[in-house]
Amino acid sequence: MNLQEATELVRGRLEGDPTFEIRGLNTLFDAKPHELIFLFDARRLDEVKISSALAVVLPRGVECAGKHQVWVSDPREAYRILALSFTSASLPAEGVEPSARVHPSARLGPGVAVGAMVYIGEGAVIGSGTVIYPQSYVGEHVVLGEHCIVYPSAIIRERCRLGKKVIVHSGAVIGSDGFGYERNGDRYEKIPHVGCVEVGDEVEIGANTTIDRGTVGATRIGRGTKIDNLVMIAHNVIIGCNVVIAGQSGIAGSSSVGDAVMMGGQSGVKDHTTVGKNVIMTGRAGVANNIPDGLMVSGFPAQEHRKEMRERVLVRKLPEIWQGLRRIQQRISGK
Amino acid sequence: MNLQEATELVRGRLEGDPTFEIRGLNTLFDAKPHELIFLFDARRLDEVKISSALAVVLPRGVECAGKHQVWVSDPREAYRILALSFTSASLPAEGVEPSARVHPSARLGPGVAVGAMVYIGEGAVIGSGTVIYPQSYVGEHVVLGEHCIVYPSAIIRERCRLGKKVIVHSGAVIGSDGFGYERNGDRYEKIPHVGCVEVGDEVEIGANTTIDRGTVGATRIGRGTKIDNLVMIAHNVIIGCNVVIAGQSGIAGSSSVGDAVMMGGQSGVKDHTTVGKNVIMTGRAGVANNIPDGLMVSGFPAQEHRKEMRERVLVRKLPEIWQGLRRIQQRISGK
Amino acid sequence: MNLQEATELVRGRLEGDPTFEIRGLNTLFDAKPHELIFLFDARRLDEVKISSALAVVLPRGVECAGKHQVWVSDPREAYRILALSFTSASLPAEGVEPSARVHPSARLGPGVAVGAMVYIGEGAVIGSGTVIYPQSYVGEHVVLGEHCIVYPSAIIRERCRLGKKVIVHSGAVIGSDGFGYERNGDRYEKIPHVGCVEVGDEVEIGANTTIDRGTVGATRIGRGTKIDNLVMIAHNVIIGCNVVIAGQSGIAGSSSVGDAVMMGGQSGVKDHTTVGKNVIMTGRAGVANNIPDGLMVSGFPAQEHRKEMRERVLVRKLPEIWQGLRRIQQRISGK
Secondary structure (H helix, E strand, C coil): CEHHHHHHHCCCEEECCCCCECCEECCCCCCCCCEEEECCCHHHHHHHHHCCCCEEEEECCCCCCCCEEEEECCHHHHHHHHHHHCCHHHCCCCEECCCCEECCCCEECCCCEECCCCEECCCCEECCCCEECCCCEECCCCEECCCCEECCCCEECCCCEECCCCEECCCCEEEECCCCEEEECCEEEECCCCCEEEECCCCEECCCCEEECCCCCEEEECCCCEECCCCEECCCCEECCCCEECCCCEECCCCEECCCCEECCCCEECCCCEECCCCEECCCCEECCCECCCCEEECCCCEEHHHHHHHHHHHHCHHHHHHHHHHHHHHHHHC | CEHHHHHHHCCCEEECCCCCECCEECCCCCCCCCEEEECCCHHHHHHHHHCCCCEEEEECCCCCCCCEEEEECCHHHHHHHHHHHCCHHHCCCCEECCCCEECCCCEECCCCEECCCCEECCCCEECCCCEECCCCEECCCCEECCCCEECCCCEECCCCEECCCCEECCCCEEEECCCCEEEECCEEEECCCCCEEEECCCCEECCCCEEECCCCCEEEECCCCEECCCCEECCCCEECCCCEECCCCEECCCCEECCCCEECCCCEECCCCEECCCCEECCCCEECCCECCCCEEECCCCEEHHHHHHHHHHHHCHHHHHHHHHHHHHHHHHC | CEHHHHHHHCCCEEECCCCCECCEECCCCCCCCCEEEECCCHHHHHHHHHCCCCEEEEECCCCCCCCEEEEECCHHHHHHHHHHHCCHHHCCCCEECCCCEECCCCEECCCCEECCCCEECCCCEECCCCEECCCCEECCCCEECCCCEECCCCEECCCCEECCCCEECCCCEEEECCCCEEEECCEEEECCCCCEEEECCCCEECCCCEEECCCCCEEEECCCCEECCCCEECCCCEECCCCEECCCCEECCCCEECCCCEECCCCEECCCCEECCCCEECCCCEECCCECCCCEEECCCCEEHHHHHHHHHHHHCHHHHHHHHHHHHHHHHHC
16 A cells, blocks of 8 residues: 555545555554554654654644654544554455365355354354354354454354354354353252353454353343453343443343443453443442442442542551541540 | 143143143243243243243242143252253264364263364273364363263363363363473573363363363362353362352462352452362452351452451441541540 | 483482382372372471372482482472473374465474464464464464464464464463454444564463454563463553463553563553563552552552551451440540
8 A cells, every 4th residue: 555545545634755655554663664653642743753664644733744744633543444454464265165164054145254174053144244264163053144253263152143243252152051050959950051142233252251141041242342352241141232341351140231331351240230321330340239320330349439439548548547546545545 | 842741841730732832941031932931930920921932830829821831849940951951952963073183092982972173182081972062172191071061162181081971161271281480580480280180070161261280280170060161270279079160260279179169250269278168259259368167258358258248338437437537636636 | 211310310319229110290199109209398298208109309308218219409490300201292293284274375494293273374484393282273474483382272363473482372362353442422443453462482371361462563472471371461561571470360451561570360450551570469459550660569459568468457457446436436425
């Protein structure tokens, strides 16, 4: 791609050589001469100036003489658009790689790509344009919508249903059995899990995340929800739309999380608990009771963020409280 | 299956059409007409009445006119029995799928099913009736007992030994090296791990859970223990029988956990620590010292649950304590 | 191996039968007669005496009559050396197993072993002596240094670069997309990740650990760093050399961790945060602000360990504080 083409893609204004070749995108520090850099934060202009990159995308009104300059209204959006042009190199080829094992009854839409050593079970349905990287598993009667991406070694077990444009990262397991047992004296007897997992359109599921199937009925992830790595979602959890769940968080069985909730890293939700819409859980928040819509919560057990912050300040003051109390006690007993 | 057959399986009493066809089990809300529903909680009888399902399993003494009714003494047990009939569809066929790589020296018992692209190493022994789903790895000299289930892409490394009826979920790793190094100046030198993992009968190991092999000797999981997803069990840990470990919990090196312990989600045990029998660790409990038999512990560092609850109440009262102290100090200094 | 050979390997002094056969190493308790045991802690001499093992490695100056004895200056170092001789049995054979899929453009150094059903993408470069176990994935243009070990079912995605003698355990995912989105009204639009992961020499990466690629630029792991299981390292994190990260810890996006840091189990670092060199984070420490070099920190939000310990003591005293305050208030109001 040359600079003229890049400028047109991001609807920018170019001052410099339109034929200058762009070979990739990179950070200010690491960029080589033909890699494009971006000024996201005006305070880093000095770093732009000393970067080895010869071309830069800038917000309007900022100057960086000596480099090819592309001005845009929103450098982050410009980055997003250009990055899409530099990431699509590694798709498996359209069709079924010979080493894949695809059951004859599976139905593959037009343009589907099935990589090496993929397994696709009986009756699975794969929507058009969906890409399945090597070594992944798609169980029997799984439904994958159009234009999904399943990265290497992802596991989608039997009868789970994913919408359109879903992305499943490597090592993610969708549809493992829920963790449910009947106690029988000392022993635990497994409760069979006959449910499934239903995932809405445009959901992204991180590497090594696990989503258990429902005991009966479905575990459900709403449209547009984004789930990071190593997250655990238990059986029969219901997650709304456009929820964001950061790494290593967990949601225990039969809980529900409303639309547009944000869960910080290493946070958790107890079983059979309801988290309302638009709730913000900060990092490590551990929800143990129902949370109403719109609240920001922190701590464990999680409470209103403002109260938690007040408490943390006072815990830090415990040495002062202890001393104060001692002094008063001495004064009183000294009388 | 028809309703007469279902009724006989659960030893129930039927009022309705014995030839009515049952196609699956489902929740009150999601069920279609030919899916069977269960009333576990009498307060939900109204939801049973408006469910689309035409047949219901009820506890004795509860009526739901207008549906085919099957009365049983324990609806949960009835569910368990019937669910087993509706989950066994997806087993790999008996024998070795041609794309699997099985070492000629491996010994497979009668009725073993080895799925596509499975790897089985030299000298492995697979007990009769055991099912290994596609893409799993069974290392050299591994011993799997009878009637185990190994789900897709599970990893069992060399020389680990699993008992009968063990279930290993997708992405679980059994027998990875323990995390042990000798410090040598600034650097760390790996301590080789020559031990293994020994897993008792009827253990279940969740998706993406990891169990490290012993440095020397074995990491041991006792009979009947159930382990959820994304749990980390370190080298030389000894876990008793009928222990239940919920998701994202961790047990550090050389610790032991007694029989019938219950570990809540996201809980943890420090290295070289002993948790006694019948201990209950609530969610997020972090055990940093030995815990005697039978105690219920919470918090971090974990202490007796009752004390932790008392403390949490008082932490919530810190603003009141702070104000009270301030008022007294002002009063005293005002004199 | 016989006892004479073992003694020479560890440069010890033998009293006993030089032809005595050693079949493995084991713990004091579990050892069989022909397994070698080690006395690491002099207080356990009584256990050595009653062990079934017939040969023991001892520190100089300690006697254990009745067994074949090998005296060394450092039994742990002796263990490390001997264990290396008892763990190398299970390597895949040199060359490419026929079921592996290796792109014709990939370059494999001398002595490389590629196991069954491995995938190696276009333009990948594998250094001499590197061993790739079955079912692993090496994406296009990945660079693996010399003498690396990639255990079964590890995933290394496109363009990631690993140094020499790196060990990647089963289920680890290197180079998954970072968790980054642009908000657009209610919806989130994926930010493409065009960066990569760069891993230094002698790094070890635990089972089911995930390391995301940089948004632009690289996520970097310094030479000699050791990472345990189920750890989450987010996009553009920079980790120094000889860092030790225990299980289930997480480091959020764009944070940096200095050389020789030690992170305890289940610990965490917030995004865009700097942890200085030689910092010690105890188990479950949650760093939410920059930490200067050399500090030991605990708790959440993490603070200096000494302060955290003082606070924990005072939180335990809250019932006493509450009672003391009540008594003073009653006394004052009683006047």
